[in-house]
Amino acid sequence: MKPPTCFACGSRESTENAELVYFALSPAEEAAADRRSASGWVGHPDNAVWFCLEHVQLGRDRVSLHWRDAMAEISALTRGL
Numbered sequence: 001m002k003p004p005t006c007f008a009c010g011s012r013e014s015t016e017n018a019e020l021v022y023f024a025l026s027p028a029e030e031a032a033a034d035r036r037s038a039s040g041w042v043g044h045p046d047n048a049v050w051f052c053l054e055h056v057q058l059g060r061d062r063v064s065l066h067w068r069d070a071m072a073e074i075s076a077l078t079r080g081l
């Protein structure tokens with residue numbers, strides 16, 4: 001797992017003050033993730049994104065989106081923060 005750094009504002013947080021949001025994967029990515037976890041892989045998944053408590057709602061509102069789309073939307077919304 002990566003250390004918690006808010007995707008929206010870049011703030012570095014302790015794990016108590018940040019939340020990991022899981023966005024949707026494409027079917028191919030899901031299959032790849034299953035193969036990785038079956039092999040004991042413990043890295044940071046592409047669709048798992050940290051948010052500080054101030055910005056976690058931006059992530060929670062988009063968990064049904066593919067992670068690339070969700071991150072693009074949040075980047076557009078928070079540009080200039």
Ligand SMILES: [Zn+2]
Nearest residue numbers: 006009052055
């Ligand atoms: Zn933030």
